[in-house]
Amino acid sequence: xxxxxxxxxxxxxxxxxxxxxxxxxxxxxxxxxxxxxxxxxxxxxxxxxxxxxxxxxxxxxxxxxxxxxxxxxxxxxxxxxxxxxxxxxxxxxxx
Numbered sequence: 001x002x003x004x005x006x007x008x009x010x011x012x013x014x015x016x017x018x019x020x021x022x023x024x025x026x027x028x029x030x031x032x033x034x035x036x037x038x039x040x041x042x043x044x045x046x047x048x049x050x051x052x053x054x055x056x057x058x059x060x061x062x063x064x065x066x067x068x069x070x071x072x073x074x075x076x077x078x079x080x081x082x083x084x085x086x087x088x089x090x091x092x093x094x095x
Contacts, residue, residue, distance in 0.1 A: 001033045015049040017041075020057045027056050068093075 004026055010019045021027050034052055042048050072093060075082055086093060 001030075001037070004030050004033075015047065016051050016053055018053045018055060020055045022056070022058065024056055027054050030054055 004021070007022060007026065008020050010017050012018075019030070021030060031054060034054075038050065038052055041050050072082075085091070
């Protein structure tokens, strides 16, 4: 389940969580575990209106970081404030 959840980032629209997966096999694996995840989210968030919608998008490519530079660039894509943090505090990242 963890590897499936790392494929892409979910989007939230109201109480519906939309999750895109690259193929039907991943969708079937995800849907097999979805009830447990949904139960956990509903219980811990105290919101029983939450639903999960799974969409298969064949064009999704899993982004994987192979070395330190790739990993840093990926973090920078996710949160551009990392560069501001690095420069403000004079952090040296060995890339």
